[in-house]
Amino acid sequence: xxxxVTTEPSKxxxxxxxxxxxxxxxxxxxxxxxxxxxAARQPFAMLTISIxxxxxxxxxxxxxxxxxxxxxxxxxxxxxxxxxxxxxRYGQRAVLIPGVLLHTLxxxxxxxxxLTHAPLWTVFAAAVPTGASVPQIGxxxxxxxxxxxxxxxxxxxxxxxESVTDELTFVFGPLLATALCTAVNPAAGLVTEAALTLLGGxxxxxxxxxxxxxxxxxxxxxxxxxxxxxxxxxxxIVAFLGIGTVFGGMQVSLAAFTESxxxxxxxxxxxxxFAAGNMLSGLVCGAIAWxxxxxxxxxxxxxxxxxxxxxxWAAHSVLVLAGLGLLVGMCIAPALITGYTLVDDLxxxxxxxxxxxxxxxxxxxxxxxxxxxxxxxxxxxxxxxGFLVPMGGTVLxxxxxxxxxxxxxxxxxxxxxxxxxxxxxPVTVD
Numbered sequence: 001x002x003x004x005v006t007t008e009p010s011k012x013x014x015x016x017x018x019x020x021x022x023x024x025x026x027x028x029x030x031x032x033x034x035x036x037x038x039a040a041r042q043p044f045a046m047l048t049i050s051i052x053x054x055x056x057x058x059x060x061x062x063x064x065x066x067x068x069x070x071x072x073x074x075x076x077x078x079x080x081x082x083x084x085x086x087x088x089r090y091g092q093r094a095v096l097i098p099g100v101l102l103h104t105l106x107x108x109x110x111x112x113x114x115l116t117h118a119p120l121w122t123v124f125a126a127a128v129p130t131g132a133s134v135p136q137i138g139x140x141x142x143x144x145x146x147x148x149x150x151x152x153x154x155x156x157x158x159x160x161x162e163s164v165t166d167e168l169t170f171v172f173g174p175l176l177a178t179a180l181c182t183a184v185n186p187a188a189g190l191v192t193e194a195a196l197t198l199l200g201g202x203x204x205x206x207x208x209x210x211x212x213x214x215x216x217x218x219x220x221x222x223x224x225x226x227x228x229x230x231x232x233x234x235x236x237i238v239a240f241l242g243i244g245t246v247f248g249g250m251q252v253s254l255a256a257f258t259e260s261x262x263x264x265x266x267x268x269x270x271x272x273x274f275a276a277g278n279m280l281s282g283l284v285c286g287a288i289a290w291x292x293x294x295x296x297x298x299x300x301x302x303x304x305x306x307x308x309x310x311x312x313w314a315a316h317s318v319l320v321l322a323g324l325g326l327l328v329g330m331c332i333a334p335a336l337i338t339g340y341t342l343v344d345d346l347x348x349x350x351x352x353x354x355x356x357x358x359x360x361x362x363x364x365x366x367x368x369x370x371x372x373x374x375x376x377x378x379x380x381x382x383x384x385x386g387f388l389v390p391m392g393g394t395v396l397x398x399x400x401x402x403x404x405x406x407x408x409x410x411x412x413x414x415x416x417x418x419x420x421x422x423x424x425x426p427v428t429v430d
Contacts, residue, residue: 024157033144033210038165040200041137043103043193044360045173047072047130048367049251050181050189051110052375055123056255057186058114062386066252066375068110071124073248073368075131077361081227083136084357092140092212093205100201103133107194111187131364135201138166139356146352147212159344163337164282170275174251178268227355231407232346236339237362238400239302243332244366245393246309249374250274250325251367253312253386256378257321266318273322277329285337294342295408301334302401306394312387321384328390342408366393 024030048069056065087095110126145158177189227233250271258267290297308327315321339359347355370393374386 021157021161024154024161027148027154029148029207029210033141033204033207034165036200036203036207037137037141038169038200039196040100040135040204041141041165041169042173042176042196042200043134044076044138044364045169046177046189046193046196047107047134048248048371049174049255050177050193051127052252052371053178053181053255054111054114054186054190057181058117059120062252062256062375062378063372064120064375066371066373068120068123068127069248070368070372071127072131073244073364073371075128076134077365077368079132080134080136080357080361080364081354084139084353087136087140087143088212088353092143093208096135096140096201096205099133099135100197100205102129103135103201104194104198106130106133107190107197111190111194115187134364135197135204136357136360137201137204138162138360139353140204141165142356143212143353144210148210159341163285163333163340164279166282166336168279168282170247170278175268175272175275178255178271182264182268227347227351227358230346230351230355231404232342232409233355233358235401235404235407236342237358239298239335239339239397240359240362241366241369242302242393242397243305243335244363244368245370246305246328246332246390247363248367248370249386249389249393250312250328252371252374252378253384253389254321254325256386257384260382260384261318263318270318270322270325274325274329277326278332279329281330282333282337285334294338294345295405298335298338298342298408299401299405301331301338302394302398305331305335306391306398309390309394312390313384315384315387346408369393 025034051069051072052062052065054065055068056062059065083095083099106126106129110123110130113123113126142159142162145162149158177193180188180192254270254274255264255267258264258270305328308324308331312321312324312328315324340356343352343355343359370389374389377385377388
């Protein structure tokens, strides 16, 4: 017979009393991992667009550029969850240091191969370790928050803050990469990405005091199944795949559209508009005391995303495209934030880092597929044909989400209940 205990109210029911961002940021030691973590998580946002712009410049083909970026994205998607598992088992520092060094070396190798017009297969070969070694800083930062706060009400605020930080990354990363590649040198984006990975990653790894403790022999340890065994996580992965198609399709198609009208410099402006909508919406969503259940919020926000993304392909003017891009960005943030919030409700604590990396990998995989397909469409049809990809990706994901939304319902499960400072008791509930 399973025990029954009274636990704290759900996130939504207690949202009105949720501590604010200011209190969260005053957490002791927070800034020591937040600042280097922000620099080290830029690769995820900079990598795809940097490869697309570099390879397109050296080959003249968006198809080849999209394929190279796709190899990177697929490698990252496949390896990210295993990186999370290794970090849980051996510690973040043990995974980060070799990973950061490998990523920097392989990224610079890819750059040299592209600039010297080496055979395309060698670029693809270098793209594999480049993607596989992208440091999973976002999930690691979330794990550090968990280690510092240990069940505090601030955990809800931390989850919202991290989602907003992800949105900020998607604002600054692509903008920086695009500006460097177009205004400085086509290789500048990838070189800067590698430098930020090295500097930020090593500084982040150096903060051992904030790293979650690794379970050692002799300590009680609860075995937990893979996060993939949670049905709701699989549904969220499909939703995040659709979001990835928006990022990938927008990156390739905006570059192709602005080039087709003879204004390549507008690429950064248009993507910045899209990213600004994403960021502003993320800031608002993270601050609102929501009373609507997360599952309903996800369905509504995703329906809005699919609707707006379906109009991108028909935009033939810069102003219309900027307006639609702004709306698309505003719809993405609520879906992302709600998805990460649902992970906290659906997944046991011992598997959440892995769950977060699955969602991050899903975005990367969707992005990889999108840049490949969008690149082929741009090469074969009109400038902007790649916008069909975000429409297809979000509509298919929405259909799946609607059909399987019942799996996102929170069910009682094994959980850990705080019993005073320093004591955490595992309790099983039916």
